[in-house]
Amino acid sequence: MNNNVFLKTKKEAPKDETAINAKLLIKGGFIEKLASGIYLFLPLGWRVHQKIERIIREEMNRLGAREIFLSALQPVSLWKKERIDSMKDILYRLYDSSKREFLLGPTHEEIISMVGKVFIKSFRDLPFSLYQIQTKFRDEPRAKSGLLRTREFIMKDLYSFHSDKDDMEKFYQKVKNSYLRIFKRCGLKVLVCEASGGAFSKEYSHEFMVRTEAGEDKVIFCKNCNFAQNFEISSLKENQVCPKCKKEKLKMVKTIEVGNIFKLGTKFSEMFDIKFIDRDQKEKFVWMACYGIGVGRLMGAVVEVSCDKQGIIWPKEIAPFLVHLITLKSGERKIDKRIEEFSKKSYQTFLKEKIEVLLDQRDISPGEKFFDYELIGCPFRIVISKKTVQKNKVEIRKRKEKEPKLVSLSEAIRILKS
Numbered sequence: 229m230n231n232n233v234f235l236k237t238k239k240e241a242p243k244d245e246t247a248i249n250a251k252l253l254i255k256g257g258f259i260e261k262l263a264s265g266i267y268l269f270l271p272l273g274w275r276v277h278q279k280i281e282r283i284i285r286e287e288m289n290r291l292g293a294r295e296i297f298l299s300a301l302q303p304v305s306l307w308k309k310e311r312i313d314s315m316k317d318i319l320y321r322l323y324d325s326s327k328r329e330f331l332l333g334p335t336h337e338e339i340i341s342m343v344g345k346v347f348i349k350s351f352r353d354l355p356f357s358l359y360q361i362q363t364k365f366r367d368e369p370r371a372k373s374g375l376l377r378t379r380e381f382i383m384k385d386l387y388s389f390h391s392d393k394d395d396m397e398k399f400y401q402k403v404k405n406s407y408l409r410i411f412k413r414c415g416l417k418v419l420v421c422e423a424s425g426g427a428f429s430k431e432y433s434h435e436f437m438v439r440t441e442a443g444e445d446k447v448i449f450c451k452n453c454n455f456a457q458n459f460e461i462s463s464l465k466e467n468q469v470c471p472k473c474k475k476e477k478l479k480m481v482k483t484i485e486v487g488n489i490f491k492l493g494t495k496f497s498e499m500f501d502i503k504f505i506d507r508d509q510k511e512k513f514v515w516m517a518c519y520g521i522g523v524g525r526l527m528g529a530v531v532e533v534s535c536d537k538q539g540i541i542w543p544k545e546i547a548p549f550l551v552h553l554i555t556l557k558s559g560e561r562k563i564d565k566r567i568e569e570f571s572k573k574s575y576q577t578f579l580k581e582k583i584e585v586l587l588d589q590r591d592i593s594p595g596e597k598f599f600d601y602e603l604i605g606c607p608f609r610i611v612i613s614k615k616t617v618q619k620n621k622v623e624i625r626k627r628k629e630k631e632p633k634l635v636s637l638s639e640a641i642r643i644l645k646s
């Protein structure tokens with residue numbers, strides 16, 4: 229029964245970190261800062277990241293999308309001038325030994341368009357959708373918000389290809405619902421917000437926004453019908469009557485964008501000449517849409533909205549562990565032997581029941597262990613001590629509750645599984 233985690237909490241976060249998510253994640257030993265906008269994921273943090281990835285994969289696979297892995301290194305020759313110009317401030321550009329120019333992908337439309345061009349010949353090849361979970365690079369001048377805005381980050385990007393607009397619209401709606409499921413499973417409440425298509429398209433796109441004062445985006449929002457529009461593009465103003473339900477005055481709220489979906493239409497297929505032969509034997513441009521979720525940013529957003537003064541409060545499905553198991557020694561040899569045996573038995577029973585346990589056997593004071601439990605924020609705390617083993621019980625407490633309960637091991641398992 230060895231300490232099964234790289235448990236490295238800190239008393240203080242770096243002074244230059246102002247965002248709550250950065251402070252708590254660094255103090256809790258989830259991430260470590262390497263440079264401005266560049267973070268390393270430690271074992272606890274990587275577990276959370278992987279759990280979010282797993283939810284995303286399950287929902288993408290449910291849509292019928294297939295997973296791929298594109299390259300982060302992209303030849304600049306593949307990029308059109310207007311696209312380079314529109315992103316020039318955030319691009320990492322580099323040369324190889326033969327003086328050929330490359331960039332570290334800030335996005336993958338160019339590469340996926342090339343995939344479409346190679347593999348789409350006729351209407352029989354359509355529709356299809358491909359996604360990847362892959363590192364992106366953006367030279368962010370404002371990298372000050374912890375995981376909310378970084379220069380290297382992992383993103384899920386999905387691309388869909390269709391023979392006509394109607395088919396694209398239907399799939400777009402399906403993805404919108406799929407996104408709502410993903411955020412719900414991650415414990416986030418989101419607003420679906422209308423936004424301009426930006427560099428990508430003339431139509432509205434949709435952004436999935438989490439309301440919080442820490443957010444950098446401003447959204448015009450109706451609390452009656454949930455109508456929301458990005459303030460940057462909106463002709464609407466605060467206190468104006470909602471154009472949708474006409475019942476409530478609009479409010480301006482701050483948000484973090486955790487996902488977005490764009491109808492690309494035929495923009496990229498025209499740019500890269502991606503055509504197919506339709507049923508009527510005519511050559512047509514392919515319709516496309518793209519859909520993104522920043523995995524690390526989602527994790528940061530969860531921390532921003534799900535925490536208290538003591539630390540993080542992880543939603544169950546993405547918590548690093550369900551249970552934080554703390555064993556406290558008494559200093560009396562006989563009783564400590566009993567505590568050790570009971571802890572071992574409990575730990576093994578949890579594993580058998582497929583309950584994920586963070587085992588804290590560090591040789592530090594009970595106070596420090598309890599402090600770290602609140603900071604790390606697993607949904608349940610279980611304590612095994614002199615008091616509990618004398619009654620053949622364990623002490624269980626939910627992260628948000630104040631009073632612990634003394635229960636048998638089997639009762640604890642019932643609570644954990646319910």
Ligand SMILES: [Zn+2]
Pocket residue numbers: 450451452453454455470471472473474475476
């Ligand atoms: Zn309304």
